[in-house]
Amino acid sequence: MNDEQDVQTISAQKLREFINTHSESEYDLIDVRQPSEYEISHIPGAKLLPLKEFVEHLGDIHPDRENIFYCSVGGRSMAAAVMAAESGAFRKGVYTLDGGIAAWNGKSLPDRPPLRLFESSRTLREALLTALELEKGSWLFYTELLKAPPKRFSCSSIQELADIKKSNARILHDTFKAVSSEEETEHMAPFEELFESLGGNIMASGDDPTPLLAWAKDNYEDCEQLINLAVELEYRAYDLYRNMAFDAKNAEEEQAFLELSKREKSLLMRIAGEMDKAMAEVGRAA
Structure with missing residues (x-):
């Protein structure tokens, strides 16, 4: 039996409506940023619980309250919400504030091309192809960042993320072969050839990730936004694989997903940790 909660996003407007229509005993608002960030500004009534102590x-x-997590722009709170939901300890909703305190304060964030929704498909083969596109798109994003790394995010960290994305794709390729017939396997391209041919379809428009890569290039100086995008990519992959595991037809498939x-x-937590570390450095420099 799956005891995990699904993570839900909530907009700043909906959160205001929620706060105005619920008593304080019904929910907890949890700020997962650094203490220095909390001191500068926080949502009234929010409790501070830094991500590194989460x-x-x-x-x-409290397990019997609606729990709403937020950070600066949404990346770290998504990581915290995933940890909370996966623990299975919470009987009410687990939320992350879309756009973080920046959205709460009415700050206009860079207009980013929307990502594709990655839902598990009806057949395992379709789901595997979808997952391969996601891994290729994420790999393209990280390799593009390597050309001009954002401040406070090391090249070695970005390279390792890119390497892991390709490694994940290789695992998917092996799984794809394992669930295919002998005839289908004979006509399947080798991994490197297949990976090269993938477009990295991660956009809501159904196109390749060119618009997203262009957006990233225009926002290289905005470390928060780039790391937040990386967190979102990893969360979507995490959610897709978890759903594929639930839909698996045998124990071997389930274990692979x-x-x-x-x-x-693990990647999601690591990237969120990079963000947390970067903001701590900003706080010390202030």
């Missing part, structure tokens, strides 16, 4: 204090969060979802969650 796992240690997860048991301190659970392992991939575990890898994606």
Whole structure:
């Protein structure tokens, strides 16, 4: 039985409506940023629980309340919400504030091309092809960042993320072969050839990721936005693999997708940690 909650996003407007129509005993608003960020500005009534201390204090969060997490622009709170939801300890909703406190304060964020929704398909082969496109698109994003790395995000970290994306794609390719017939396998391209041929279709428009890569290039100086996008990509991959594991037809398939979802969650937490570290450095420099 799956005891995990699904992470839900909530807009700043909806959060205001929620706060105005619910008593304080019905929900907890949790700020997962650094103390220095919290001191500068926070949503009234929010409790501070920095991301780096989150796992240690997860048991301190009330399990019978709606729990709403937020950070600066949404990346770190998504990581926190995933950890909370996956723990299975919460009986009410688990939310992340879309756009973070920036959206709450009415700050206009860079207009980013929308990402594709990655839902598990009706057939395993279709889902695997979708996942391969996602991994290729993420790999293209990270390799593009390597050309001009954003401040406070090391080249070695970006290169490792790109390498893991390609490694995930290789696992998917092996799984694809394992679930294909002998005749289908004979006509399947080798991994490197297949990976090269993929367009990296991660856009809501159904197109290749060129618009997203152009957006990233225009926003190289905005470390928060780029890391937030990386978190969103990893969350979508994590969610897709978790759903594929639920839909698996045998234990071997389930284990393969659970392992991939575990890898994606680890990446998500790592990227969010990079963001947390970067903001801590900003706080010390202030």
